Amino acid sequence: MHAGDRRTTLADVAAEAGVSVALVSIVMRGAPGAGAATRERVLEVARRLGYQPDSRARLLRSGRTRLLGVVFDVRHPFHHDLLTGLYDAAGRVGYELTLSAVTPRRDEHTAVEGLLQDRCEALVLFGGRMRTAELAGVAARLPVVTMMRGVRHRDVDVVRTDDHLGSQQAVDHLVALGHRRIAHVDGGGIHGSAERRLGYHEAMRRHGLSEHVRVLPGGAGEEDGARAAAALRDGPPTAVTVFNDLCATGLLDVLRRDGLDVPGDISVVGYDDSSFSRLAHIDLTTIAQDVDAMAGRALSRAVERIEGAPVTQREVVIPPRLVVRGTTGPA
Amino acid sequence: MHAGDRRTTLADVAAEAGVSVALVSIVMRGAPGAGAATRERVLEVARRLGYQPDSRARLLRSGRTRLLGVVFDVRHPFHHDLLTGLYDAAGRVGYELTLSAVTPRRDEHTAVEGLLQDRCEALVLFGGRMRTAELAGVAARLPVVTMMRGVRHRDVDVVRTDDHLGSQQAVDHLVALGHRRIAHVDGGGIHGSAERRLGYHEAMRRHGLSEHVRVLPGGAGEEDGARAAAALRDGPPTAVTVFNDLCATGLLDVLRRDGLDVPGDISVVGYDDSSFSRLAHIDLTTIAQDVDAMAGRALSRAVERIEGAPVTQREVVIPPRLVVRGTTGPA
DNA sequence: CGCGCGGACTAGAACGTTCTAGAGTCGATC
DNA sequence: GATCGACTCTAGAACGTTCTAGTCCGCGCG
Numbered sequence: 163m164h165a166g167d168r169r170t171t172l173a174d175v176a177a178e179a180g181v182s183v184a185l186v187s188i189v190m191r192g193a194p195g196a197g198a199a200t201r202e203r204v205l206e207v208a209r210r211l212g213y214q215p216d217s218r219a220r221l222l223r224s225g226r227t228r229l230l231g232v233v234f235d236v237r238h239p240f241h242h243d244l245l246t247g248l249y250d251a252a253g254r255v256g257y258e259l260t261l262s263a264v265t266p267r268r269d270e271h272t273a274v275e276g277l278l279q280d281r282c283e284a285l286v287l288f289g290g291r292m293r294t295a296e297l298a299g300v301a302a303r304l305p306v307v308t309m310m311r312g313v314r315h316r317d318v319d320v321v322r323t324d325d326h327l328g329s330q331q332a333v334d335h336l337v338a339l340g341h342r343r344i345a346h347v348d349g350g351g352i353h354g355s356a357e358r359r360l361g362y363h364e365a366m367r368r369h370g371l372s373e374h375v376r377v378l379p380g381g382a383g384e385e386d387g388a389r390a391a392a393a394l395r396d397g398p399p400t401a402v403t404v405f406n407d408l409c410a411t412g413l414l415d416v417l418r419r420d421g422l423d424v425p426g427d428i429s430v431v432g433y434d435d436s437s438f439s440r441l442a443h444i445d446l447t448t449i450a451q452d453v454d455a456m457a458g459r460a461l462s463r464a465v466e467r468i469e470g471a472p473v474t475q476r477e478v479v480i481p482p483r484l485v486v487r488g489t490t491g492p493a
Numbered sequence: 494m495h496a497g498d499r500r501t502t503l504a505d506v507a508a509e510a511g512v513s514v515a516l517v518s519i520v521m522r523g524a525p526g527a528g529a530a531t532r533e534r535v536l537e538v539a540r541r542l543g544y545q546p547d548s549r550a551r552l553l554r555s556g557r558t559r560l561l562g563v564v565f566d567v568r569h570p571f572h573h574d575l576l577t578g579l580y581d582a583a584g585r586v587g588y589e590l591t592l593s594a595v596t597p598r599r600d601e602h603t604a605v606e607g608l609l610q611d612r613c614e615a616l617v618l619f620g621g622r623m624r625t626a627e628l629a630g631v632a633a634r635l636p637v638v639t640m641m642r643g644v645r646h647r648d649v650d651v652v653r654t655d656d657h658l659g660s661q662q663a664v665d666h667l668v669a670l671g672h673r674r675i676a677h678v679d680g681g682g683i684h685g686s687a688e689r690r691l692g693y694h695e696a697m698r699r700h701g702l703s704e705h706v707r708v709l710p711g712g713a714g715e716e717d718g719a720r721a722a723a724a725l726r727d728g729p730p731t732a733v734t735v736f737n738d739l740c741a742t743g744l745l746d747v748l749r750r751d752g753l754d755v756p757g758d759i760s761v762v763g764y765d766d767s768s769f770s771r772l773a774h775i776d777l778t779t780i781a782q783d784v785d786a787m788a789g790r791a792l793s794r795a796v797e798r799i800e801g802a803p804v805t806q807r808e809v810v811i812p813p814r815l816v817v818r819g820t821t822g823p824a
Numbered sequence: 825c826g827c828g829c830g831g832a833c834t835a836g837a838a839c840g841t842t843c844t845a846g847a848g849t850c851g852a853t854c
Numbered sequence: 855g856a857t858c859g860a861c862t863c864t865a866g867a868a869c870g871t872t873c874t875a876g877t878c879c880g881c882g883c884g
Contacts, residue, residue, distance in 0.1 A: 169612075171869090171870055171871085172871065181834090182833065182834045182835075183834090183835095183870090183871085184833080184834060184835080184836095184872080184873085185832085185833060187870095187872060188833090188872095191872085193872095195831080195832070196832070196833080197831080197833085200832080200833085212634065214609050215610055215870090215871080216553070216610070216869090216870055216871070217611055217612070217871095218549040218550075218552055218553045218558075218611070218612060218869095218870080218871090219549075219553050219839090219869070219871040219872090220870080220872075221839095221871090222547070222549045222550050222553055222840065222841085222869095222870080222871070222872095223838070223839050223871045223872040224839085224871080224872055224873080236573040236574075236576050236577055237573065239768075242567040242568070243567075245567050246567055246596035246597060246598070249598070249599050250596075250598055260591065261591075261592040261593075261594065262592075263576055263577075263580065265576065265580050265581075266577060267577070267581055268577075268580050276589070278545050279545060279546055279547070279548040281547055281548070281549060302543075303543065303545070384772060384773055384774075388773065408772075411772055411774050412773060414774060415773045415774040418774075438768075438769040438772065441739075441742055441746075441775075442715055442719065442743060442746045443715075443742050443743075443745060443746040443775065444772075444775075502839090502840055502841085503841065504840075512863075513864045513865075514864090514865095515842080515843085515863080515864060515865080516862085516863060518840095518841065518842060518843090519842095522842085524842095526861080526862070526863080527862070527863080528861080528862060528863085531862080531863085546840090546841080547839090547840055547841070548841095549840080549841085550840035550841040550842090550869090551840080552841085552869095553839090553840080553841070553842095553868095553870065554840080554841045554843075554868070554869050555841080555842055555869085826883105826884095827882105827883085827884085828881105828882095828883090828884105829881090829882090830880100830881095831880095832877105832879085833876105833877085833878080833879100834875100834878095835874105835875090835876080835877095836873100836874090836875095837872105837873085837875100838871100838872085838873075839870105839871085839872090839873105840869105841868100841869090842867105842868085842869090843866100843868080844865105844866095844867085844868100845864100845865090845866095846863105846864085846865085847862105847864075847865095848861105848862085848863080848864095849860105849862085849863100850859105850860090850861090850862105851859095851860095852859090852860105853856105853857085854855105854856090854858095
């Protein structure tokens with residue numbers, strides 16, 4: 163059924179309507195230069211023949227593609243929120259998005275490679291582990307904006323959340339509730355964990371609580387949180403800030419199994435506002451990243467670079483926001 | 494920096510290497526018809542000039558695109574698992590994937606439209622609410638495979654899980670544990686809920702438990718599950734099968750707050766094996782869909798249609814699998 | 825009456841590939 | 855020594871658009 167039949171092209175429509183190909187092109191684009199009557203007739207014929215423009219041919223001819231490549235990881239729920247924001251932002255400035263996913267068996271290089279062949283005008287990379295040198299190599303070809311990670315290279319733009327500030331917001335919230343013995347569960351070597359840890363330190367010092375500083379090894383997974391909870395058994399603090407939500411969930415689980423009441427005996431703050439942290443059953447107080455702001459800024463950085471505007475600020479840092487739910491309460 | 498400089502093309506490489514454009518094309522494709530020495534030299538030049546093939550031009554010329562369009566919803570975690578499987582399957586048969594996302598502010602029509610312009614050879618649609626008539630309209634243009642929903646139209650292929658069987662597996666599991674008073678929380682009008690409800694009925698009858706059949710109104714969300722739990726307060730059954738995991742989570746939460754022990758007092762089975770159901774804190778027994786099988790079958794259906802193979806089986810139904818975790822136990 | 829002007833339309837070249845057909849070279853076979 | 859085949863390479867058309875540079879026509883104006 164779909165075997166031999168070529169798709170209808172401008173030429174088909176032109177022949178049927180008895181006009182030139184160029185004129186049909188004009189009509190289809192809504193460009194000026196066609197009479198009202200002809201325009202009407204051409205559109206009718208196009209509809210009747212089921213004409214669909216071929217974006218490849220279109221873009222091939224007109225140098226610009228107005229196409230932005232996005233690399234995201236299917237495993238990271240936050241990336242999906244970000245995609246939503248990015249589609250919105252792209253629509254506003256008249257760009258299209260093409261997506262390329264990273265999966266457990268499809269790495270970033272493959273994903274980026276695919277987008278380069280699609281002749282995107284810029285790349286937006288969510289997180290990822292590509293080395294600065296590799297990124298620079300890509301950035302020599304076309305503008306690259308990375309999100310949710312830091313990159314020290316003048317050709318690579320960065321849009322990220324102020325993790326340093328986020329940790330401080332968590333601590334401030336706990337201190338306001340009367341907590342003093344506040345521990346922090348670390349993220350290990352993962353991107354962002356150093357900043358979150360430093361923010362914790364900073365806030366504790368600011369509140370004159372340096373003597374109560376306590377940092378436990380953790381990680382990005384539930385099991386890391388569970389291990390940290392076990393380590394807390396001797397003399398638990400009254401509150402904990404945790405590297406991320408998943409880790410916080412593992413911690414919470416062990417605490418509750420140990421018979422502790424949350425937030426009665428101990429308060430917990432996560433980080434990321436992952437979708438599951440909203441579940442009534444988990445109901446985790448956490449630090450949320452401002453998705454729309456991040457998407458908007460990433461997009462405008464990309465467009466500025468494409469259009470050759472001077473780069474005023476290579477690194478954009480967005481303040482996060484505390485979301486208070488049920489895992490924090492008075493000391 | 495990225496302003497005036499055209500990207501390097503085959504012609505540039507050809508000129509620099511002192512050969513014809515056609516030969517460079519041959520070398521870049523790894524096609525036979527070039528001497529070893531020249532091949533080497535051309536590759537070197539291409540690398541030096543940073544040549545990147547232009548997939549648009551390439552595909553434009555060679556009628557085939559070997560491109561499959563995929564429409565997924567950013568909000569649905571299960572779609573991401575499926576994407577992973579689909580990338581794998583596509584890689585195996587030499588097809589590329591282009592993704593188009595549905596977001597809260599970007600609907601299915603927009604997503605499909607974009608893919609049509611990219612000249613995909615077939616479309617794979619995850620779930621979605623498009624009406625059969627609309628789907629048929631698209632399917633008249635190119636092969637369409639829908640997943641995780643039923644469509645009664647001879648041009649639209651379907652790959653889905655056997656929800657009828659899944660519900661029965663849940664009931665069988667509970668009966669094997671000694672449960673007899675087993676209730677079902679319904680999904681309301683959502684796709685798939687009728688089948689899951691019927692499977693429950695069927696299994697209860699098969700086990701001679703028709704007198705204990707009890708169906709409660711529910712839905713897809715946590716709050717629906719919470720409401721169902723409240724409705725159970727007078728004379729709770731010893732076990733419940735629930736429309737999906739999110740709903741089950743809401744139910745669980747209320748049950749536990751009511752002081753019931755799960756699975757001591759009551760067992761709960763969810764449906765979908767959503768990522769959060771694996772969290773230690775939730776640890777939900779559930780019915781999992783076979784992602785790899787679904788992806789594989791969807792892909793082979795698409796390819797068969799593209800290549801004009803006779804359609805032997807329009808609807809592929811994959812059996813689901815029970816995943817036993819911590820929310821079920823002996824009666 | 826000739827000229828210029830603007831609107832409607834068209835021919836044909838581009839865009840960067842791939843594909844078809846064929847040209848040239850060299851060594852082996854008859 | 856002519857013919858063949860294999861191999862390497864090339865010229866040029868094609869894909870479906872958009873863009874540039876027109877042509878054609880009618881009309882108003884000097």
